Amino acid sequence: MNIVIFGPPGAGKGTQANNLVKEFNLNKVSTGDLLRKEIKKKTKLGIDIENIINKGKLVSDEIINKLLENISSKKENHNRLIFDGYPRKLSQVKNLDKMLNKHNQKISCVLSLNVNLDIVIKRILGREICSECGLTFNKFFNPANKENHKCDSKFLQKRTDDNEEIVKNRYDTYSKETLPILKYYQNQNLLYEIEGKGEIATIYEEIRRIIRSLETWLYNV
Ligand code: AP5
Ligand code: MG
Numbered sequence: 763m764n765i766v767i768f769g770p771p772g773a774g775k776g777t778q779a780n781n782l783v784k785e786f787n788l789n790k791v792s793t794g795d796l797l798r799k800e801i802k803k804k805t806k807l808g809i810d811i812e813n814i815i816n817k818g819k820l821v822s823d824e825i826i827n828k829l830l831e832n833i834s835s836k837k838e839n840h841n842r843l844i845f846d847g848y849p850r851k852l853s854q855v856k857n858l859d860k861m862l863n864k865h866n867q868k869i870s871c872v873l874s875l876n877v878n879l880d881i882v883i884k885r886i887l888g889r890e891i892c893s894e895c896g897l898t899f900n901k902f903f904n905p906a907n908k909e910n911h912k913c914d915s916k917f918l919q920k921r922t923d924d925n926e927e928i929v930k931n932r933y934d935t936y937s938k939e940t941l942p943i944l945k946y947y948q949n950q951n952l953l954y955e956i957e958g959k960g961e962i963a964t965i966y967e968e969i970r971r972i973i974r975s976l977e978t979w980l981y982n983v
Contacts, residue, residue, distance in 0.1 A: 763788075763931025763975065764867055766858075767845045768944070769875035771932040772885040773958050774965060776898060777852065778875070779846040780964045784964045786973065789839050792846040797821060798921075814822035815923050821937060823853050834861045841867055850940045855947075872947040873969055879933050886929045890918040905929060 765782065767775045772873045779784060779790050787844040797815060804917050807825070814821050826848070828897040832840060862868050877885075888902040899906040906918060922930065947953040 763841055763870040764862065765973075766849070766869055766872040767844060767846050767875070768872055769958060770877060770879075770882055770927060770936045770940075772882040772889070773875040773877045774885075774962065775846045777876065777962055778873075778966060778969055779818075779844050782844055782969065782973070785970070788842050788844045789832055790844050790846055791830070791848065793821075793829065793848040793850075794846070797825075800829070812922070816928060818923065818934060820850055820927045823851075825849075826854065827857060830861065832920055833835055834865050834867060840865065849943060850936075852943055853945070855943050869947075871954055871972065872944070872952045873972065874944060874953060874955050875965070876955060878956040879930070881959055882933055883926060883929055886924050887926065889924055890920065893916065893917045893919050896947075916960055944983075 763786070765783075765788070767776050767779050775792075776792060779792070782788055783790050785923045797811050801815075811821055811825065830848070834843070845858070858869070884902060885900060888900040890899045890901060890906065890911050891897070892899070892906070894909065894917040895911075897906075897911060899911065899918065904910075906915060923929075932938050944953060956965060956968055956972075
């Protein structure tokens with residue numbers, strides 16, 4: 763099964779994708795994470811990427827395609843991919859289909875998390891990521907504590923694009939460029955819309971229910 767997890771910034775794509783990875787033994791492909799890895803290298807490409815991300819705009823398809831090269835050809839990824847934050851525009855939708863087709867695979871479902879701008883802003887302003895273990899927390903909704911986090915709190919960091927002004931730009935980019943692609947998946951009967959404003963565990967229950975309902979072909983598609 764190959765899954766796309768879809769939604770605006772702060773919708774919980776990464777959080778819910780990680781839950782699915784654990785339970786269903788999937789491999790996550792987050793284009794945002796791949797881009798941030800490139801930024802960390804401090805190369806010319808990394809600096810260019812950072813400038814675009816910090817404006818809340820989309821990085822070019824050329825860069826994204828390069829980052830995704832070879833992903834679907836890997837044996838361990840065969841029918842085990844969960845895409846987080848990809849595709850984000852029609853050209854990427856087409857490219858993803860092409861990439862999967864080449865290896866006799868397809869998208870099994872698109873899980874779209876619906877949340878409004880007010881929720882997005884609050885979640886994003888509260889987000890903290892541990893630079894040591896990579897876990898994501900939230901100051902307001904899911905704070906790091908001794909039970910859920912082993913590293914020192916000094917490692918908790920904010921993303922450079924997590925401020926109110928950039929978030930509004932990111933949300934705007936999402937509404938104009940990304941949201942329209944849902945029609946494509948809806949026409950293919952692959953779309954599952956999920957209310958994303960509840961608690962993390964409640965939303966995951968709904969996601970799990972959908973995945974289980976598709977389970978008959980979980981390992982056969
Ligand atoms: P990306 O990293 O993908 O960012 P995004 O889409 O803006 O989404 P986020 O990662 O901010 O949010 P999320 O939905 O993963 O939420 P999370 O689970 O962390 O992309 C960054 C940038 O890279 C883009 O703006 C663009 O420039 C570029 N880019 C990436 N992909 C691209 C592509 N394909 N093409 C072109 N450019 C691309 O949750 C957020 C917070 O809320 C956390 O603190 C979490 O703990 C908390 N939380 C989660 N769920 C809940 C809940 N139900 N209740 C309360 N709190 C919750
Ligand atoms: Mg994310």
